[in-house]
Amino acid sequence: MRKKIIEMRGIVKTYYQGTPNELEILHGIDLDVYEGEFLSIVGASGSGKSTLMNILGALDRPTKGHYYLDHLPMENVKDDGLSQIRNKKIGFVFQTFNLIPRSTALKNVALPMLYGGVPRSERSRRAADLLQLVEMSGRSHHRPNELSGGQKQRVAIARAMANDPAIILADEPTGALDSHTGRLVMDIFHRLHQEQGKTIILITHNAELAEETERTIRLRDGSIVDNRRNNQYQLGGYYESV
Amino acid sequence: MNLFENIRLALEGLRANKMRALLTMLGIIIGIASVMAISTLGSAMTGSVTKTMDKIGGKNIMVSLSPKNYDTQSTLQEDDLITQEELDAFRNTYSDQIKAISFSTGMGSGQLNSGFIHKDVSITGASPDYGLVNNVNLVQGRFISNRDMDGNRNVIIIDTTLRNNLVGVDGDVIGKEVQVDTKSTNETYTVIGVYEKMVIDNPLFYMGDDTRVECFIPITTAKSLNPDTANTVGYESFTIMATSNTDSAAFAQTTKDYFIKGMSPLSDFTIEAQSLEAIASEATGMLGTLSLGISVIAGISLLVGGIGVMNIMLVSVTERTKEIGIRKALGARNSAIRSQFIIEAMIICLIGGIIGVGLGSVLGITGSTLMKFPSTPPIGPMIIALCFSMAIGVFFGFYPANKAAKLDPIDALRYE
Ligand SMILES: Nc1ncnc2c1ncn2[C@@H]1O[C@H](COP(=O)(O)OP(=O)(O)OP(=O)(O)O)[C@@H](O)[C@H]1O
Ligand SMILES: [Mg+2]
Numbered sequence: 334m335r336k337k338i339i340e341m342r343g344i345v346k347t348y349y350q351g352t353p354n355e356l357e358i359l360h361g362i363d364l365d366v367y368e369g370e371f372l373s374i375v376g377a378s379g380s381g382k383s384t385l386m387n388i389l390g391a392l393d394r395p396t397k398g399h400y401y402l403d404h405l406p407m408e409n410v411k412d413d414g415l416s417q418i419r420n421k422k423i424g425f426v427f428q429t430f431n432l433i434p435r436s437t438a439l440k441n442v443a444l445p446m447l448y449g450g451v452p453r454s455e456r457s458r459r460a461a462d463l464l465q466l467v468e469m470s471g472r473s474h475h476r477p478n479e480l481s482g483g484q485k486q487r488v489a490i491a492r493a494m495a496n497d498p499a500i501i502l503a504d505e506p507t508g509a510l511d512s513h514t515g516r517l518v519m520d521i522f523h524r525l526h527q528e529q530g531k532t533i534i535l536i537t538h539n540a541e542l543a544e545e546t547e548r549t550i551r552l553r554d555g556s557i558v559d560n561r562r563n564n565q566y567q568l569g570g571y572y573e574s575v
Numbered sequence: 576m577n578l579f580e581n582i583r584l585a586l587e588g589l590r591a592n593k594m595r596a597l598l599t600m601l602g603i604i605i606g607i608a609s610v611m612a613i614s615t616l617g618s619a620m621t622g623s624v625t626k627t628m629d630k631i632g633g634k635n636i637m638v639s640l641s642p643k644n645y646d647t648q649s650t651l652q653e654d655d656l657i658t659q660e661e662l663d664a665f666r667n668t669y670s671d672q673i674k675a676i677s678f679s680t681g682m683g684s685g686q687l688n689s690g691f692i693h694k695d696v697s698i699t700g701a702s703p704d705y706g707l708v709n710n711v712n713l714v715q716g717r718f719i720s721n722r723d724m725d726g727n728r729n730v731i732i733i734d735t736t737l738r739n740n741l742v743g744v745d746g747d748v749i750g751k752e753v754q755v756d757t758k759s760t761n762e763t764y765t766v767i768g769v770y771e772k773m774v775i776d777n778p779l780f781y782m783g784d785d786t787r788v789e790c791f792i793p794i795t796t797a798k799s800l801n802p803d804t805a806n807t808v809g810y811e812s813f814t815i816m817a818t819s820n821t822d823s824a825a826f827a828q829t830t831k832d833y834f835i836k837g838m839s840p841l842s843d844f845t846i847e848a849q850s851l852e853a854i855a856s857e858a859t860g861m862l863g864t865l866s867l868g869i870s871v872i873a874g875i876s877l878l879v880g881g882i883g884v885m886n887i888m889l890v891s892v893t894e895r896t897k898e899i900g901i902r903k904a905l906g907a908r909n910s911a912i913r914s915q916f917i918i919e920a921m922i923i924c925l926i927g928g929i930i931g932v933g934l935g936s937v938l939g940i941t942g943s944t945l946m947k948f949p950s951t952p953p954i955g956p957m958i959i960a961l962c963f964s965m966a967i968g969v970f971f972g973f974y975p976a977n978k979a980a981k982l983d984p985i986d987a988l989r990y991e
Contacts, residue, residue, distance in 0.1 A: 392904060392984050413908050420906020431668070431901045435591050446907040447580060492905070 337404075338499060338532055339366035339389065342396035346384050346555075358384050359555045361398065366534065368499070371526045373535045373543040376552035382536045383504055386551065387533065390423050390502045391415045403499070420449050424493025426503035430485040432477040438464060438488045439473040445495040463491035467521055483514035490521055500526065500532045507542065519545065581911075585919035588891070596923055599887040602880020603927030603967065607960050610933025611952070612942065613866045618861055618948030619943035623717030624855050627775055631851065632710055635818060636676070638834070639812035647843075655844045657808025661837060668833070670702045672826055675816040677701065677708040680804075682797050684787060685757035687733075687785045689741055696737070696788045698757060698796025706770075708816040711791075716749045716970040723767075723793045731764035732791040733748065755790070760800045764792065776898040783890045813884070823850035848957070877963075880927070888920050888975035899979050900987025913980035920972025921965050928964025932957050 346359040356374075358381045366372055374382050387393040388400060391407065400407040402418065410418065424445075425431075432441045442460040451459070464473050467487040477485055486506060493501050503522065507515030519542055525531045535546060544547045547566045550558035589596045640655055666673055682698035705711065706718035714735060723730050731753065733741075738748045751766045773788075798804045798833070815830060817823045829846040838846065892899070899912055936952035945951040 387985055390904070390990075413910075416903065416906050416908045419904060425904050427988075431897070433898055433901060435587060443907045444902070448902070448908070448911060453580075495904075525804070 334365040335369065337365055338368045338402070339364065340399075340401040340404075340574070341365075341389075342399045343389060343397045344385075344400060346381070346388065346393075349429045350396060357555065359395070361437065362555075362557060364550070364557065367533060368532055369526075369530045370548065371522070371533045371535070372548045372553060373537055373546040373549045374544050375408050375537060375540070375549060378538075380552040380553040382552055384555075386502055386504050386534070386536055389500075390425060391418045414450075420445055421496050422498050422500060424498040426486070426489050426493050426501065426506045428505040428508040430477070430482070430489045430509075430515075431488075432485055432492075433487060434477050437474050437476055438469060438480070438491075440553040441477070441488055442492045442495055449496050460491070462490070467491045481514075482510050483517060483536070486510065486514075486518050487521065490518070490525075494525070498531075500534065502534050504527060504536045505538065507539065515539070515542070531553070570573070581914050582922065583917040584907055584915050588895075588919050589922060592891075595887065595920045596926075599883050599923055600880075600927030600930065602876050602883050603924050604880075604931040606873045606875075606877035606880050607928050607931025607964055608935035608938065609869055609876070610931050610967065611956065611960055612938035613869045614638075614956040615871075615936055615950060615952045616943050616946075616948075617862055617866050618953040618956075619939070619948040620946075620951070621859055622975060623948045624859055627856050628688075628851060630773060630775065632708060632814075632816060633852050633855070634817040634821065634823050634850075635708060636815040636817060636823055636830060636848055637812070638815060638830055638846060640844045641847045643843055643845050651811060651844065652842070653807060653809070654839065655842050656807060656811055657834060658809045661834075662810070662813070665830075665833060669826075669829070672817055672821045673815055674818045675704040675707050675732065676813055677704040677816070678794050678810050679705055680794055680797055680812075682792075682800070685755055687737070687788075687790065688754040688756065689751070692737060692740055693725075694737060694740060694788060696733075696755070696790050697798045698755065698797070699789055699791050700794035701791045702794050704816075705794075705814075708814050708919050710773065712771045712772030712773065713768050716766070716769055716773050719791065719793045724795045725957050726798045728760055728793060729764045729796060730767045730793065732768040732770055734765055734770055734772050735788070735789050737788045737790070738773070747971025762800070797902055798867075800924070807868070817850075824853045824856075826850070827853065840900045877967060881924075881967045884920055884923055885971040888916060888972055889978070891919070892916065892975050892979040895979075896982065896990040899982050900984055900990065903982070903984035904988060913976045913981075915981050916976030917969055918971045920976065924964040924968030928961045931964070932960050935960075966978040 335532065340363040341362055344359055344362040344364075345357060346358040348358060354502070356404060372387065374381050384393070388395050391410075394407070402422065407415075413520060419425075429467075432438075433444065436444070438545070441461050442463050443456040446456040446459065461473060462469050464575070467490055468488050469484060469491065471487075472480060472484060476486070480488065487510075490506075506522075508517050522533055524533065525535050525544070533546075537543050543568065544563050546563060548560070548562050550557055583870070594685060626863040631726065640651065640657070644680040662676065666676060681700065684697045687694045687696045703719050703720055703721055703724065706713065711718065711732075713732075715738070716732070718732060723727070733753075737748070741751065741753070748766050748769060752763050753766060754761060754763050768920045778916055797805070806905055815826075817826050831846050834846040834848075838844070848951040902912060932952075936957070939952060
């Protein structure tokens, strides 16, 4: 039996709470994710995928409901604790890369380690290793504006891996890339999943890419309307034991 | 996140906007530079005043009889003069505050002749303590003794230039007889000592260019030569040397009060007592007013500079909203963001402070050199200026930094 790494019960997110234009975006989401799973979240634009992702990533707090990350009830964690959880347990990959423009690729990758208190020499060494992993060693001293979109996203993935997090959250990581470059990025995720056993949650609009993951969740207007294992994982695999 | 990492981050941030950072620093630079310039100049001035004071006797109090009314012609009466008995009583009363008392009287100028050599000199009748009180630097022989005084002896102390004229640099002048002609007398004196003339290179103490050589003879001899004073037994002026731990300004007042009590209320004369320190502090007080004025200007420019730093930090926080969001998403705590921006503000101010200290020191040294005060930039104000500029950074950087720290990570990330 696999370890449950994420458990969400009745998650509600409401914007403008208590005002006339109160807006409920997520309507009681229940979601379990197991360690080592590769999960995709799909749904129309505005269905609440990013909102859910922000809560999963401890960037935001739900208005109602319970979220246990690694069995830790997140409602009891203070802001500094959330920072620490983001730093140690979660790696973010964004659609628009979100690299720091003034810093080189190497420094960008080292940044989470800086906030995690890793000593300087160790940071550079590990950042260099991670850039090698995403085949970006040759560009480690380039700034983001000297890199192509695909290269930036590879640097961003290396950065997400910096503190060896258990979970990688990727919000449309291929959305700004052409299909060929998107393919390369997707391959990196598969490698991290298979070789390093990372739990990966991927938001995508691309049905084919979603199909490659083990399980797909479909959101519609803030509710989960579908939660199914994908074809190639139907038989065998660990889902039989879940 | 340690301090070193924060400094690194802040420098990275500043390097991206060099020109802007420099312009922001301008107010700080001007403020710190003016503080630094004025304190360099001030310390040079007070330093040289103190040095000069030590040289000419900072603890001296000059006491003299002076007319109550300068408009009417007043003549000094025999019983106005301060007698030796009165002085002895005074000295006993304040023995712990008085180191020495000296008397002197100007005899006017005259000519000193020896063989073919004729030199213009001014003659001062002096008491034995005169040498101590006025820091006469004797290089050969001795000063006037009590026995010289008692015997109204014709002995004289000359200065080194005169000695050089008479017998050359290596010559022995002690015991040599010289002739001194003044308005009323011409007498033969025996040289008993040679002193070196004091050089006062302080423009605040400029006393006129007296090229005449001052020679000292016993005050009793001087008095006996002057028909007006030959038979009097008192003094109309004297100099008190106070002990080093005495407040000489206060003691001047005490002295004045003491001797006024002993004077007849009907006398045309009164006692004036003035300490050299008081005279010098008038000179430095003027500087104090000047530096107060400059400090106000400096304060205003530091305030404006500080507000400028705050403004630029607010701009920087807004510009870097997205970056702040990214940092937070990657696990930066609020405190890490806050210290990053505070340290950035501090570094702007510190660099401004360093430039200001450098500029101010150069200005101060140039200024004091032009005014002929030897000077070094004072270390104390330098350190204070640097600490103060960092404090400005903390003070004016706190609000923008706190604003950055409190940004909601998602709002910051969504910021375009
Ligand atoms: N900070 C906010 N304040 C108010 N409404 C918000 C806020 N953030 C998101 N929303 C709203 O929540 C809804 C869901 O937004 P979300 O970004 O989660 O959608 P999404 O599924 O990620 O869409 P997309 O595929 O276009 O990225 C939208 O209607 C959006 O307008
Ligand atoms: Mg989205």
